[in-house]
Amino acid sequence: METWLNSEDDTQMLHFSNKFDIFRRDRESVTRGGGLLIGINSTLQSKVIASELNIEMLWVSITCHNKSHLLCLVYRPPDSTVSYWDQFEFALASQEHSFHKYESVVVLGDFNINWPNAPHKFIDVLNMYGFDQLVNQNTRPSTNANDGSQIDLVFSNTGSSVRNISVVDNPVESDHHAIEFDIDCRLYLPTTSTIRSFIKWNSGDFHHLNNLLHLAPWSMFLNENDVNASWSGFMDIIDAAVRDSFPRVKSRARKQSSPWITKHIKRMIQKKKKLFKKSRRSGIQEHWDAHKKWRNKVHYAIRKSYKDYVNNLFRSADNKKRFFAFVKDKRSSSLPSKFINPTNNSYYSNIEDIVNGFNRFFTSIFNDVNVHFNFNEPPPVLLKSLYLLIFHLVRMI
Structure with missing residues (x-):
């Protein structure tokens, strides 16, 4: 959150400080605004990884059930120049070498820029590091209900770890809405x-x-x-x-967690790390340019390898186990899928309604047949088995 706090403000004055570990990055200048604060529940292991000097950015790691996640809180002043995006890119590059240690990397904050009109430089940097923007509602309202802006953003490099994101009323007085989301910290048995x-x-x-x-x-x-x-x-x-x-x-x-990461790509990643260390040690612009160029090659190689891997899963007729294992791994929850009634946007609650919903859908396309299942009078065995089979297959994936 943006705090407006400075070094003269004591953390103890915050009412929740006894229940949370507080991490601050105060604005050093005397200008009003800015300042960052992250409050982590004291029952979780957390620590500051880095606090950027040139821009307002705070990196904090959270560990739960032996799974670590990296949070990066950002505040971008509304009067920032175009050079801000270069500083933002440099800050991400300085931490990229450790991204692989975390289950997910989440970048969030007030960017003071309406996401639908975000500059290409900003989007290119996010794409380069594999971040997806997850907020799809206005976070700063206006007097006109149809207006507003989407300036509070949440990015994640693993969408399956960040779930149930929503924009809600702010519990404190603010001209911004609050954003809620869950990070998957469930405990899994070792399957290495x-x-x-x-x-x-x-x-x-x-x-x-x-x-x-x-x-x-x-x-x-x-x-x-x-x-x-x-x-x-x-x-x-x-x-x-x-x-x-x-x-x-x-x-x-x-178990191979990322089978699309080939030996060739691993060698490319090692070379990228060496170029980054060399650039940081020397500070020469030519070395930084070489690192950026090679880093882009690595990102594009990983994306291409990932797409080829997924496409091969669809093409191979004898690849059912690997295909369903891949789909199951990408699911954000092990719970059965929800089935929506299109007439009133409510959820179906029992198998009979779901089966009849499938029937209405298929007969709306192939309208030569219109069958309604009454489970008190058994329907034709073949059709009933077909719809029940479809229901269970959908639950599997």
Whole structure:
């Protein structure tokens, strides 16, 4: 928040200071305005990472459940010149070497510039570092309800970690609205490696398998009146016969969090870090230009590799497990998806309403058939199974 505090103002005068760890970056000049303050709940581990000298910017890390997030609070004076964006870029560059240590990097604050009219230089810098702007409402109202400006902004380099962002009434007297959002600090069990069991097909006894399947009591497991029981019995016989005929081997598979980061890109990142250290040590503009040029190449290479990886997931017909693992990892919540009733914008609350909602949607496009499911009178088995299958598939992704 913008505080208007200076060195003469004691932090103890703030009413919430006993419950929060307070980090300040006061404006050194005598001009009115500016000044930054971040209050972190004392139950969380937090510390100041950096406080920029040339611009009003404060970096603070938060650690919860062994997951660290980096917050950067910014205040841009409304009378700032064009050179401010160069200083802003330099400040991001000075911390970029540590971004990989954090689950997310969140840059937020009062930029005093209406986001729909943001300058290209500002947008280019954000895109260069992979930041997305998450606020989509006016944060400073005006007397005209249709007017207002979107000057309080929140940026994140991992959108899945920042959720439920909303603009709300400010709890204190201010001409700005407040912004609320959640940062994902849930505790996950370690999944760096997984022990998997694989069948060694080349070392199996196919003759023994054939005999087991030939002698299996199929009639005991197949039920012509219950397809589910028949399928379960069929798979039990197949699984038992395969386990008895083929050896298995266990292997530890290490999880790769970002498979699109190739060895070539890792080498490029290492070179970028070396160029940054060289530039910071020498301070020569030519070295900084070389670092920026190489940094841009790294960002573009990562974006291209990421797009190629995602596109290959869609193209490969035999890639279902990796595809759904990728989709699941990008979900911001493990809860089932919400289904909206388009007639009144309310949420469907039970399976029957959801299934009938799918039916109305499909029949609005293919209007040769109009079926309504009454669960007291069972619908055609094939159509009911189809809609229930669609419902469960949507919940999976």
